[in-house]
Structure formats: structure tokens, C-alpha cells
Amino acid sequence: MAAHSETVTAPTALRRRERRQLAVSRFLANRLLTFGAVILLVVVLLAAIAPVATPYGPLQIDPVNRLKGPSWQHLFGTDNFGRDVFTRAVYGLRISVAVGFAVTAIASLIGMIVGLLSACYSVLDAIFMRICDGLFAFPSILLAISIMAALGPHPGNVVIALSIIFIPSVARIIRSKALVVRELTYIEALHAQGASSWRIIWIHMAPNALSPLIIQSTYIFAVSILTEASLSFLGAGIPSPSPSLGNMLYDGKAVIYNAWWMTVFPGSFLLLVVLGLNLFGDGLRDVLDPRASRMKGGRRRGNKTSP
């Protein structure tokens, strides 16, 4: 070992430095990821223990203690009906997370099916992609508002409206990846072996086309929570008196000068969960696709110089 050490000093030192640089960059990337993950863990815990964490119910009215500031009895104060703001915020968070999760799952599933089918059948491609272009043309909240106006305010309808908004973007991402996968040799080999197109699409192409969706889904999660809150704030989402972070902020608006806690606490819950998801998504992108930022410059340069 000692005899060798002299001859390999320079390379190991170099390698060590390289490794340290790698570790540092990984750490930096992971810092976003871990920070985001910690926030999300707190959020999920809060949402999970909501019913046990507070002695109050989200709809429990206490007319005597209206608009009381934060105290030991009511950590986040009470609202204009004397309801406990902490309880309502935690239940609202629960709804936000549930809606976000449902939207992400539904949009991913349907978007994946649409994207794979469009990548494989040119007729379907023409139809689906025109529909996606059309849906893409809408400013997203406006489309959601219109759908909600038609369907009526209800949590299930929020999920439907938001899923419709996100399906086109998932479909496009999956489609472009599937177009690449389709041309790979092993798909050709499967064709030659006589595998059915059903088998090729759903068993062999689907898992390989999914990777870009992993990062995208955290953003869909975040944006759908934001949009749900906006819809509820506008009175087109989850109807009062059910607690939702959005409609709590709307209630807080009316008494904003007397009861800051009705705005600040539900607001920080909302900010916390969206921030957690965005940090997590950025971290995930750095870890899963470390070359993304470096590749971008090269790719764009290649595009521009081509005639």
C-alpha cells in the first residue's frame, strides 16, 4: 500500500478533488431535494394527523369567541364564526393535497394513454394533438373557471376541471418521448418477433416513456394546488363552509384589517406546500437529469446553426 501510494498520488488527489466536486454538486442539488422533502413530510404529517391534532371540528361554530387572536386555546386564532383557524387550515391543507394528488394521478394516467396512442397512430395523433393545441390555447384558470361555472362548485368537479387542464401537457411530454422510444432497436426487434402492437405499446413503450413525467408531476401537483386555491378564492372551487385554503383566504379578505391571522396562517400553509413541491421538483430534476442544464446550451446552439 505504502509502495503504491507514491506512484498514484497525483491521480488519487485529482480523483479525490473530482469526487469532492461531484459530491459538492450532488449535495447542492440534494439540498433542494432534501429541503423540499422535509417540507412535504411536515405537510403530509399535518394533513394526516389533522383529526387527532385538534380538539375542534372544522365546522364547529363558537359565536362567543369570534375573531379572537392567536392564543393557547386557539393557536391560529378564530374566524368570524368562531371556528378554529388552525383546525380549518389543517383540514384545508388536507383537501389541497388530496385534490393535487388526484389531479396529478388522473392527468398523468389519461395524458400517458393519449400521448402513447398519438405517438403510435398517426390518425389519432392528428386528432389528439389538435385538441391539445386548442386546450393549450386557453389561459389555464379561465378554462378551469368556465368548466367550474358549468359543473358547479364541488371538490370532485375541481379535480375534473384541473385534470382537463393538465392532460394536454402530459400528453405532449409523453408523446415526444414515445416518438424517440418507438425508433429504438428493441422495439424494432419486438416487431420482428411478432409482438402485438398492444403489447409493444403498453408493456414495452409505456415504462420507457414515463421518465420525463416524474419531474413534471411534481410541478403539476404544485400548480393544481395553486389553481384549486385560486378557484376556491373566487368562489368557483370548494364551496364554503367546507374548509379550503383558498376560501379561507377569501373569508380573511373581508376582515383583513381586524384579523390578520385569518390571512397569514392559511396563506403560509399554502405557500409552504407549494414551495415544498417546487423545491422537491427542482431537486429531483437536478438529481435525475444532471446534464439537463449543460445540455440545453449545446442543443440550442445545434438548432440555431442548422440551416
Place this chain on the structure above:
Amino acid sequence: MGGYVVRRLLSLVPVLLVVAIVVFSIIHLTPGDPAAILLGEEANKAEIDDMKSKMGLDKPIYEQFGIWIWGVLSGNLGQSIFLHKPVTEAFFERLGPTLSLTVIAQAIGVALALLLGITAAKRRGTAIDQSVMSFSMLGISIPSFLLGSLLVMLFGVKLRCLPVAGYQPLSAGLWPHLKYLILPGIVLGVIQAALIARMTRSSILDVLSENFMKTAKAKGVKEKTIIYTHALRVSFIPILTVIGESFGGLVTGAAVIETLFNIPGVGQLIVNSISRRDYSVIQGSVLLVTVAYVFINLIVDLLYGLVDPRIRLSKK
């Protein structure tokens, strides 16, 4: 260039057709009978039938679509049942405040974003860079109405120098007009800036690593000239794209912000029409806003050619 413009315009036809179909189907998504819902529970059958024929809902659906699309093409978006006036009239009455708000917000957003993005790119890896990136992360994550509420608290309770709700038209004077739009403009602008600053930073960093930047530096070009003339121009395409897309965010943000700050704009019109179940106003306004958004993005696309001659040449 002319052929390119025509081709881009033609490619909008299927998009606009899908948009029209979606907007048209809004009213048919309603569970139950829209006419009955509109009239309330006390309405009898004759009244509902009367309303149905007034709304054209008694005809077969393809005929309804034909009539509706013909009306749209000839500039008739129907009649508002609640406001008792044509939808187009109601819409254009409300357009002014939204336009003013959008312009102010976009100006604040782009100015702030370029400033922050360029500074961050110049000082890459420093504390300044990190704080810009954290700011933009926060800006992306904060909902507009939360930021708005916080600013209202700050200005309404503590500073009291700006009005926190209401609106004055431009005809009342420039300062009274601006005064009411500064806070909402800041809210929307800051959120825009967060998005655009991110893009500005990364696209300038991309350009700075290119060989011609080294050449420019070796030639002894001043750093200011390098960044503001050379780098900014090349990196402007992704920035322009984000700015174009952000108009959509602005319009939707306006719906929320107009409600929060009580500005009588298009967004508030749409939001108010939801509870009134004034479907023709929702349909008409959403259609007009979406078409405007589509054309803004078309203009941004065409601007690429102006900024980057290579695109202009290759698309010929």
C-alpha cells in the same frame, strides 16, 4: 417572411376551432337543464320552455353550434341575461381596467426580471445570485391573492399611502388612474418577474459560455457592451417566449387580482358571472380573452424573426 406569416395564421385555424367548440360546450356541460337552473326552482314548465327557446336550447345541438359560431364570426356573442346588454358591449366596457393593469404589471415584471436575471447571471454563484434565485422560487410558489392580501395589510394598515381597492378611469387623470393600479400591478408584476428572471438568468448564462463571447472579451469589448448588446440579444428568444406565455398568466392572474382589489375589469366580469350563471357572458369573455392570448403568442412568434435573423432566413 410573408409566407411564414400566412402559414402561421393558417395553423391557428384548427386551434381556434377547438377553442370555439370547447367554449360552446361549456353550457352543455351543466348537469341538468341550464334554462331551469337559470330561472330557479319556482319556475314552471312553460317559463322554462320559453327561456329554452330564447336561449336557442330547443334546437338540435349541431344547429345550435352553427347559429352560435355564425354569430361569433359576425361579432355577435349573444345577450347577457343578467346585465340586459350584448356580451360584446359588457366585455369592452370592462376591457380598459384589465388592459391598464396588464400593461403596468407586465412593465414592472419585465423590468424587474431583466434587472434581477442579468445581475444574477453576472454574479453567478454569489450571495446575490442565490438571493435572486430564492426570490424567484418564492415568487413562483406564492399565490397572487396571498401576496395581494399581504400588501393590502401592509399598505392599508401601516403605510396608508396607496388605495387598496377600487379603480379610477384614465379620464380622471393619470395619477388617480395609476394610484389604484400600483398595488395590483406590483402583485402581478412580482409574480411575473419571478418566472421571467429565472429564464433570463439561465439563458444569459448559456450565452456567456459560448465561444463568441470569449472572442468579444479577447477583443477587449467592455463587459457592459458584452452583456447588454451581445448576450442579451442572443438570449432574448427564450426570454421572449416566457414573456409571451406570461400574458396568459397575467390575464388569469387579473381574474383573481381584480376580485381582490375590486377593479371592474374583464376578470371580475367573468368571476361575477359564475354565481349569476350568466353563461353567455362567461362564454363570450373566455372566447375573446383566449383569442387575444392566441394572437399575442403569434406576435411573439413573429418577433423571433425580428430578433434572430437566422430564424427569418430558415423559415423562408
